[in-house]
Amino acid sequence: MSQETGLQEVPDEAGEEHVQVEGGIVAELERMTPEERAEHEAEVAEVVAPDREIAVGFGETLLELREVTVRFGGLVALDAVSFGIRRGEILGLIGPNGAGKTTCFNAMTGVYRPTSGQVLLEDRPLGRRKRHQITRLGIARTFQNIRLFGEMTALENVVVGTDARHRTSVLGALLRGPRHRREEAEAVERAMALLEFVGIADRAADKARNLPYGYQRRLEIARALATEPKLLCLDEPAAGFNPAEKEQLMGLIRKIRDDGYTVLLIEHDMRLVMGVTDRIVVLEFGKKIAEGLPAEIRDNPAVIAAYLGVPDDGAA
Numbered sequence: 282m283s284q285e286t287g288l289q290e291v292p293d294e295a296g297e298e299h300v301q302v303e304g305g306i307v308a309e310l311e312r313m314t315p316e317e318r319a320e321h322e323a324e325v326a327e328v329v330a331p332d333r334e335i336a337v338g339f340g341e342t343l344l345e346l347r348e349v350t351v352r353f354g355g356l357v358a359l360d361a362v363s364f365g366i367r368r369g370e371i372l373g374l375i376g377p378n379g380a381g382k383t384t385c386f387n388a389m390t391g392v393y394r395p396t397s398g399q400v401l402l403e404d405r406p407l408g409r410r411k412r413h414q415i416t417r418l419g420i421a422r423t424f425q426n427i428r429l430f431g432e433m434t435a436l437e438n439v440v441v442g443t444d445a446r447h448r449t450s451v452l453g454a455l456l457r458g459p460r461h462r463r464e465e466a467e468a469v470e471r472a473m474a475l476l477e478f479v480g481i482a483d484r485a486a487d488k489a490r491n492l493p494y495g496y497q498r499r500l501e502i503a504r505a506l507a508t509e510p511k512l513l514c515l516d517e518p519a520a521g522f523n524p525a526e527k528e529q530l531m532g533l534i535r536k537i538r539d540d541g542y543t544v545l546l547i548e549h550d551m552r553l554v555m556g557v558t559d560r561i562v563v564l565e566f567g568k569k570i571a572e573g574l575p576a577e578i579r580d581n582p583a584v585i586a587a588y589l590g591v592p593d594d595g596a597a
């Protein structure tokens with residue numbers, strides 16, 4: 282793999298092995314003029330998003346929840362929730378702890394089946410489809426608790442993500458000889474481009490478990506993007522980040538949107554949510570209590586009441 286990608290393992294100061302791309306990708310980027318860098322970033326974006334036409338269907342409803350209810354025994358985690366996610370937007374999904382945000386993700390990605398109601402992707406009900414089928418249809422997600430293959434390298438974690446798109450498994454293809462090599466080489470090239478896109482290409486050959494926490498979060502995003510999703514769902518991607526890291530993450534989420542993806546973002550940090558989203562949906566006790574532009578949500582009395590935890594008399 283190292284010959285194909287041009288990666289070489291070198292010990293760092295602490296004696297740990299980490300990776301450098303030939304000549305060092307970071308050094309190479311630093312040597313570039315602003316024009317060269319812009320051109321390079323455009324090339325990376327092209328590899329990251331090869332088949333998407335950003336303008337197509339922009340603003341149309343991509344995913345829709347229609348009266349979705351999820352019950353766990355006597356507990357109603359989602360209560361007839363309806364909203365749409367528009368192509369090309371960053372939609373924030375917010376609400377106090379236990380409001381039903383993660384349940385919403387789980388209902389959209391096939392982890393839970395709605396007790397009633399429907400989830401539609403491009404007007405087609407997801408019905409009883411399983412998780413991997415929904416991934417293939419174009420919904421990818423990251424998790425509140427990072428879930429990576431710790432013993433695999435960063436690059437391998439992303440290559441596994443590209444697997445979801447191929448008719449023959451990439452790992453299986455490795456065993457089946459030269460006719461699958463091309464697909465595998467493309468997957469590696471795309472995975473490298475994705476690592477660069479999220480800003481962690483310098484650690485491509487490190488085991489995921491050895492990466493700093495912030496890198497692991499970015500790796501999760503790269504792996505989700507590897508499935509070429511129509512919709513990328515991020516579940517608290519900034520959890521545990523300091524303000525500077527949050528700022529960088531906001532930049533990355535915008536870059537993902539600008540590259541033609543649609544993003545659904547669960548996030549507790551209000552500053553981040555207000556700063557990065559195009560629209561916001563607010564849940565409280567499993568019900569949708571507000572939907573609108575960030576400025577509208579910020580001033581919405583029901584939302585303020587939900588967050589301050591005071592009784593809300595007639596404010597919705």
Ligand SMILES: Nc1ncnc2c1ncn2[C@@H]1O[C@H](COP(=O)(O)OP(=O)(O)OP(=O)(O)O)[C@@H](O)[C@H]1O
Binds near residue numbers: 376377378379382
């Ligand atoms: N598998 C489950 N079984 C039983 N109850 C569950 C299950 N998953 C979630 N719940 C309950 O459903 C409600 C909504 O939980 P959910 O995790 O969706 O909230 P959330 O808005 O994501 O909260 P947080 O911000 O704390 O992550 C909570 O009361 C939770 O305890």
